[in-house]
Amino acid sequence: MSVSNYLTVPVALTIAGSDSGGGAGIQADLRTFAFHKVHGTSALTCVTAQNTQGVDRVDALPAAAVIAQILAVVRDIGVQAVKTGMLLNPEIIAAVAEQAMEEHLPNLVVDPVMVSRTGSQLIADEAILALRECLIPLATILTPNRYEAQILSASEIDTLESMQAAAQRIFTLGARAVLVKGGGMPGELRGVDVWFDGNRLEVLKTATVETIHTHGTGCTLSAAITANLALGHDMFTAVKLAKSYVTSALHYSLQLGQGQGPVGHFFPLLESSQP
Numbered sequence: 001m002s003v004s005n006y007l008t009v010p011v012a013l014t015i016a017g018s019d020s021g022g023g024a025g026i027q028a029d030l031r032t033f034a035f036h037k038v039h040g041t042s043a044l045t046c047v048t049a050q051n052t053q054g055v056d057r058v059d060a061l062p063a064a065a066v067i068a069q070i071l072a073v074v075r076d077i078g079v080q081a082v083k084t085g086m087l088l089n090p091e092i093i094a095a096v097a098e099q100a101m102e103e104h105l106p107n108l109v110v111d112p113v114m115v116s117r118t119g120s121q122l123i124a125d126e127a128i129l130a131l132r133e134c135l136i137p138l139a140t141i142l143t144p145n146r147y148e149a150q151i152l153s154a155s156e157i158d159t160l161e162s163m164q165a166a167a168q169r170i171f172t173l174g175a176r177a178v179l180v181k182g183g184g185m186p187g188e189l190r191g192v193d194v195w196f197d198g199n200r201l202e203v204l205k206t207a208t209v210e211t212i213h214t215h216g217t218g219c220t221l222s223a224a225i226t227a228n229l230a231l232g233h234d235m236f237t238a239v240k241l242a243k244s245y246v247t248s249a250l251h252y253s254l255q256l257g258q259g260q261g262p263v264g265h266f267f268p269l270l271e272s273s274q275p
């Protein structure tokens with residue numbers, strides 16, 4: 001007989017949708033938490049029938065089921081950081097905001113999933129309004145992509161200066177910090193993100209990785225920020241570490257399916273397994 005070493009690890013919670021293709025949503029989040037040696041817990045909001053080519057169908061869970069999952073986790077296991085992904089409808093958004101107001105969701109990273117990187121709207125207009133009014137003001141870090149930032153700032157974003165202006169404008173919605181992501185920008189701006197926390201305006205820049213397999217980069221980035229917050233890093237350090245992780249995962253993106261494959265979340269293992 002041998003005795004288990006009881007280990008304690010930080011815990012993160014993702015409140016997000018399922019991606020049947022495994023590249024984005026809950027599946028990307030849990031893989032990212034595991035990579036960071038953070039125990040991943042989840043509250044599922046919806047089930048998407050999705051692959052590398054697009055989303056075929058979305059079925060929402062009842063808001064009460066989302067709350068029950070959150071409470072089951074926070075009352076027993078406890079969490080150090082939380083992220084939200086695809087929340088889909090105003091009922092789920094209001095329920096999650098209520099949990100945040102009850103202080104059940106510490107270090108809350110809100111990835112305001114509204115529009116895909118290719119520009120197609122993923123949630124209804126009422127849900128966008130609910131995110132803006134109920135949940136975004138409660139966020140620790142908000143991570144809109146180019147198109148989401150355009151909606152939230154009511155401005156066109158096509159240059160670095162317009163990303164910076166949008167980050168500052170979106171900050172006024174109430175999040176403690178905003179990261180405008182550049183994956184949907186043209187050319188060399190694809191690897192450029194802009195940070196604003198009311199004080200520091202920073203440009204986080206990596207070289208653009210030439211790949212079409214970018215499915216789930218946004219989910220992966222916000223999950224990595226969440227994992228780093230759970231590990232005890234400050235907000236800006238958590239973001240810098242997360243950006244570096246996504247860049248490495250993009251360097252080992254996976255050619256799967258007929259469309260945009262996912263990033264390689266376990267790149268050190270993948271690197272050594274290739275012939």
Ligand SMILES: Nc1ncnc2c1ncn2[C@@H]1O[C@H](COP(=O)(O)OP(=O)(O)OP(=O)(O)O)[C@@H](O)[C@H]1O
Nearest residue numbers: 117145181182183184191192208209216217218219
């Ligand atoms: N080709 C690329 N090269 C380098 N970095 C990239 C590239 N594409 C995206 N990124 C980075 O990936 C992160 C996610 O940004 P992105 O704008 O793709 O989010 P998103 O649109 O929410 O993603 P998705 O909807 O595909 O999950 C950002 O840090 C961005 O800079």
Ligand SMILES: Cc1ncc(CO)c(N)n1
Nearest residue numbers: 017018019024025086113
């Ligand atoms: C479930 C889910 N969440 C988020 C995104 C955005 O990448 C997606 N495509 N699918």
